[in-house]
Amino acid sequence: MEEIDPLERLVENFKTLPGVGQKTAQRYAYSIISRDEEGANEFANSIISAKKKIKYCSECGNYTDKDVCKICSTRSGDIICVVKEPKDVSAMEKVRAYNGLYHVLHGTINPLENRGPNDIRIKELLERVSKLGTKEVIMATNPDVEGEATAMYVAKLLKPLGVKVSRLAQGMSMGSELEYADEVTLTKALEKRSMM
């Protein structure tokens, strides 16, 4: 440990964050160094604590520190919004109009990357829909090729169960990502969702 410069090590770690290069990592590192010890420890401990305590909700697959997340344990199962990743749940939660459940697929069907229907949480979705007596499933996967294909695939499996399946309106531009959509666009897309 004597050989690695602690500051350099910190910079290297910041560089592992998405979109962070040398200069930004250095700014972050200097910001840490200039804090008091308590402040730096709080930062470090929040990382350790989050990694230790955060796991997947046994119901929806979103991140939570409980066995069943707050959303799953308090909301009605009439509507389920299906997303690709946990971060998409935060994006959808900004739409105050939405009060239903979520289901995180943890990926999309992508033959090029060898990900088939059994590699994402589709089976779990079908089970939840049956168990909860869900009336509508909103497919909110990204409006790109894999997202569309996954939505179509899941819709085909759900319709025979007598469930309405809708898709977020294509107010969102093709090729964009749910994570970066602004609230107005998302609200509109939710309002104008079309039946599949």
Next chain:
Amino acid sequence: MEEIDPLERLVENFKTLPGVGQKTAQRYAYSIISRDEEGANEFANSIISAKKKIKYCSECGNYTDKDVCKICSTRSGDIICVVKEPKDVSAMEKVRAYNGLYHVLHGTINPLENRGPNDIRIKELLERVSKLGTKEVIMATNPDVEGEATAMYVAKLLKPLGVKVSRLAQGMSMGSELEYADEVTLTKALEKRSMM
């Protein structure tokens, strides 16, 4: 601790970094959560270790994990480059042409913020210059009002000691900050430094 959501706590900590808002903090937090435990711990430990081990070099005032930093313990004292903050040393170090020492003032003279000459490391600079027999001091404080005033003030104290005092050429635009200058601009500014 049960009441604070560990993910929210992590996001809040990331938001304390310079220039990081809610969305970026969330992206960073998700990036941490998606790592294995070892990866997350390495990140946290690099913060703790840097904060614990990094202190000021007893000579130049830059960050180091030694008593005297690597630059001070290996280079000649013929030239000293005076900067405002530790991060400015990293900026200057990109200029391969420079092989002298540094002196970090830890601030600039700023009457509006009640910072006078005795609140920054000017006395220590004069002592080093005498002790090392320094031939030239390059004033590389930022090209803004406080940086200029500080450079003028220090120059007046150094000249009676028979030391050449120079200033980075104003190839840098007024009001900009050393930290963000590109290497070409910095190299030129160093080359064309003017006597004070």
